[in-house]
Amino acid sequence: MKRLLMFVLLLALVSTSNITLAMSTKKTEIKKTQLKVGAARQNITPPNAMFPFDALHEACPYTAVHDSLYARAIVMDNGEQRAVLVEIDEVQVPEPLATRKAVAVAAGVSESNVIICVSHTHSTLHPNGEDKRLQQVIDRIRTGAVEATRQAVASLQPATISFARTKAFVNINNGEAEQSAGQYSNTAFSDKTLDIVRFSSMSDKPIALVVNYPTHAEVMFRSISYNGGYEVSGDLPGRTAYILEKANGTNGNGAPIVLATAGAEADQQPLLTSRQHTSTMGYIDQGVGGWAIVDALAHRLTDAINEAVKTMPIGKSNVSIETMSTEAVVPGQYRHQNRETGEITDEESDDVHIPISRITVDDIAFAGVGADLASSVGVEVRDASPIANTMLITCTAGVVGYILPDAMYDHYTHAVFGSRVRKGYSTKAIINAFAKTK
Structure with missing residues (x-):
């Protein structure tokens, strides 16, 4: 009798789990x-x-x-x-x-x-x-x-x-x-x-x-x-x-x-x-x-x-269509150069909010970044995308300026002086923002 009761309870538990799993799958299913x-x-x-x-x-x-x-x-x-x-x-x-x-x-x-x-x-x-x-x-x-x-x-x-x-x-x-x-x-x-x-x-x-x-x-x-x-x-x-x-x-x-x-x-x-x-x-x-x-x-x-x-x-x-809009928040800075002495100084500033957006149509994504990304940074961001076919579009509405690989910040160029973000943060922050599914 005890064995029969345990079997009935186990069967009920399995059935309940299957129902729960089915309901969970139904909730996350994207309609095409x-x-x-x-x-x-x-x-x-x-x-x-x-x-x-x-x-x-x-x-x-x-x-x-x-x-x-x-x-x-x-x-x-x-x-x-x-x-x-x-x-x-x-x-x-x-x-x-x-x-x-x-x-x-x-x-x-x-x-x-x-x-x-x-x-x-x-x-x-x-x-x-x-x-x-x-x-x-x-x-x-x-x-x-x-x-x-x-x-x-x-x-x-x-x-x-x-x-x-x-x-x-x-x-x-x-x-x-x-x-x-x-x-x-x-x-x-x-x-x-x-x-x-x-x-x-x-x-x-x-x-x-x-x-x-x-x-x-x-x-x-x-x-x-x-x-x-x-x-x-x-x-x-x-x-x-x-x-x-x-x-x-x-x-x-x-x-x-x-x-x-x-x-x-x-x-x-x-x-x-x-x-x-x-x-x-x-x-x-x-x-x-x-x-x-x-x-x-x-x-x-x-x-x-x-x-x-x-x-x-x-x-x-x-197809399914999904959209996502968020921000990648990174530490900011201003780079200055003394015209008389040529001395370079970096001044910390407020955090920079980089606009991130995405339109996904089935396995194709238009991934927007509100910044002007260097080529190698773009490759890294694109290759990390969770969507199979990702088109990385830069300079979207609300552009915050240049985002460069860390090595470029060692030079004193137009792009470096035009960059509002502190080196070492932006690429990872953008990748993490795109990793969000909603």
Whole structure:
């Protein structure tokens, strides 16, 4: 009788455990449903009436617009969750909190479901709020981002998503890792990784591409190319997007909307630049000839993109969508140099809050960092990601400046003086923030 009673109790315990396990599994199960995607763009180019424009901190004025700037948006929705990725042709997102909030309202989502990033082109008027004359440009950027988002929502259609990783040989280190006397170092690290996400209709027609590559967009930065001044331009990523959008799926190339995002590029630059510093002749400037460099590098980059797209696997249509928004908090510092003596001093400052965000669509992640990461730091962060196919997007809304490998802080370079974080903390803090699942 005792044995029978023990057996009944054991059976009840096992059954209860199985029920509990089933309930637990059900709670953590992520529902996969049909993906819908919409994409759109809006022109945000400063009006011609603004030129010539004497920008703050620049030796020459901006005298004209060479090519248009855009705000581009992709909206992803599976009926359970909606997320928005916006890319702006700018050096940084102006008034980031207000812009992110406006985009979230336009999409009907919470701000944690929105990632706003930039192509990081330096050939703009730099509307960061410091120059009050540029408020109309800031308002135009926000309006463009909002309208692109609204149009993307309106164009939602059943879609698939696919991911590819390849390499492109369009960048080089900028020499700061080893404090080179020239503009690059022959031995410093340079990541060539090119990540691509393709959204397609159910009939396999392209809807949009997101391309991600680690280089500053500064082929034409401070190159005097028109009437004794600089020209506004989307530079390398802008030209790349233009070529791919113009192709618009012809012969398997391009897409109607292309978001060219910045990878970990704090110490990376285009392979060639129009205005280049040499160790023997100082600065040399190709001027108007620099636009041929932009075009040549953009075609090299688009070739690498198109070759990868042609071999992409068939995209997934039933997917889960998750979003995450948090911060990596690290100790801060300011680095100063006495102009008379050359003495370097480090001053401790308040903690720095690095914005961290992620949109995960099945096993593909858009991982956003509100900072300008050095290439080797980006590789470390990306490789530590818990998501299989992670595209690391830097310079998202709320950018805090440069984040560099510890060895770079031993040099006295532009990036080091522009870094607000104390060495030894940031990389680990960012990795830990991305390790969170919610």
